[in-house]
Amino acid sequence: MGGLAGDDNLVPYNTGSWWQLPNAHAVRDEILAYDVPVAALGELEAAGFKLLEQRVLGGLGFALSRLRVPSGRSLRSALSAAGAIAPGVVFEPNLVYETASRPGPENCTADGCYGRRLLGWQAVPETCGSGIRIGMTDTAIDPDHPALRGRAVRTENFDPLGEGSLPDHGTAVAGLLVGDPAAGFPGMLPGAGLFAADVFHTNESGESYSTLASLIEGFEWLVGEEVSVINVSMTGPPSTVLEMAVDRLDDHGIVLVAAAGNGGPSARPAFPAAYGDVISVTAVDAEMRPYRMANRGPYIAFASPGVGIWSADAAGAGQHRTGTSFAAAHAAAVIADVIEREGDDPIHEAIAALQSSAHDLGAPGKDPIFGWGLIQGVPSCQR
Numbered sequence: 001m002g003g004l005a006g007d008d009n010l011v012p013y014n015t016g017s018w019w020q021l022p023n024a025h026a027v028r029d030e031i032l033a034y035d036v037p038v039a040a041l042g043e044l045e046a047a048g049f050k051l052l053e054q055r056v057l058g059g060l061g062f063a064l065s066r067l068r069v070p071s072g073r074s075l076r077s078a079l080s081a082a083g084a085i086a087p088g089v090v091f092e093p094n095l096v097y098e099t100a101s102r103p104g105p106e107n108c109t110a111d112g113c114y115g116r117r118l119l120g121w122q123a124v125p126e127t128c129g130s131g132i133r134i135g136m137t138d139t140a141i142d143p144d145h146p147a148l149r150g151r152a153v154r155t156e157n158f159d160p161l162g163e164g165s166l167p168d169h170g171t172a173v174a175g176l177l178v179g180d181p182a183a184g185f186p187g188m189l190p191g192a193g194l195f196a197a198d199v200f201h202t203n204e205s206g207e208s209y210s211t212l213a214s215l216i217e218g219f220e221w222l223v224g225e226e227v228s229v230i231n232v233s234m235t236g237p238p239s240t241v242l243e244m245a246v247d248r249l250d251d252h253g254i255v256l257v258a259a260a261g262n263g264g265p266s267a268r269p270a271f272p273a274a275y276g277d278v279i280s281v282t283a284v285d286a287e288m289r290p291y292r293m294a295n296r297g298p299y300i301a302f303a304s305p306g307v308g309i310w311s312a313d314a315a316g317a318g319q320h321r322t323g324t325s326f327a328a329a330h331a332a333a334v335i336a337d338v339i340e341r342e343g344d345d346p347i348h349e350a351i352a353a354l355q356s357s358a359h360d361l362g363a364p365g366k367d368p369i370f371g372w373g374l375i376q377g378v379p380s381c382q383r
Helices: 038-046 075-085 114-119 169-178 212-224 240-251 324-341 346-357
Strands: 010-012 025-034 050-057 062-068 090-099 133-138 153-157 193-198 200-202 208-211 229-232 255-259 278-284 300-305 309-312 318-321
Touching (some): 025 075, 025 240, 038 050, 050 212, 062 212, 075 090, 090 212, 090 240, 114 324, 133 212, 133 324, 169 193, 193 212, 212 240, 229 324, 300 324, 324 346
Parallel strands (some): 133 193, 153 193, 229 255, 255 278, 278 300
Antiparallel strands (some): 050 062, 200 208, 309 318
16 A cells, blocks of 8 residues: 555645544545446546555445545645546545544552443453454454453454554453453453454554544444444544445444544544444543543543553553543443343434433533443343
8 A cells, every 4th residue: 555654654634625633644645435436437547546446345335445646646636636537426535543542640540440340340250241242443452462362352454554553552442342351351241252453554653543444444344243333442533434434334233432532622523433323432530530631522422431441552461541442442342231132222222221321420411521421331241
């Protein structure tokens, strides 16, 4: 794939007709096309665009083409030229998405697993969650980490270069979802099946980021694996193609649980969390205070523990981490478990049940800091 070697291949994205998140980037020399006709592809190639990849995404119900822009053209001018060649086709930059975690001075208390305590989630046996299928889009994970060794984990790499990313952030999230209690990393649902899509790329500086194309391909794979919930501990700009994918996941009955973002109280909404069909999760600390760098807004659905969370790391050990990434992982497990046991309309019944059972924080009712409040749950394996 062209243009992914280092930071100099990422550019700030702002066409004037789109607003962007602070520090939002796109791959310098690539655009994406949604359901572009074959004849139009020929015209684009004649105009200097190069087709890098075209995938028919049967699960999501559309075709996605990745094109390299003609040499010397900016993204803005390339998008304009492509739109003139194929009016009515959706063209977008290959946008960049990042993990929703931040380094910080916050430390966990002696109770390293306070997150489960706040949620009302007791210690569970290693079989808890058996039969549940959870998806995640993140960095690579280390299946040989003590937290994940022997767990029912399947991984797939969607780095266009085929190299995968550093197995740090993804390992932490996976451990919170299905970690082995005996290894000192008790996951919420250690018996669940976890399907982990590595949608990140690591540049020459050792930094990881995902592209819109990789994220969409990860969603497509997870549709085929018939997961009930997808944890998305990553954030980025709005995208027409991303919104279409979110809508199609909803059509399949798959719930997206996403990190609300770590841009701070005055930050613009983060995506995909801010889309209406997505459950957006913010972070609180052990005292149920809001994480100081969490996004706020009407799109926040629930609060969940995400400050000073003990989790697995790439070194085969563990560390304390902070961010809405880890709040989302806690909430995703609760939601997956509730959906599994609900009746004829499991998704709507589950969300309604979680709204009514949430521990209200802040202003009465739903508010832009905590949403409906701190999510609560009792695992099905203990009922």
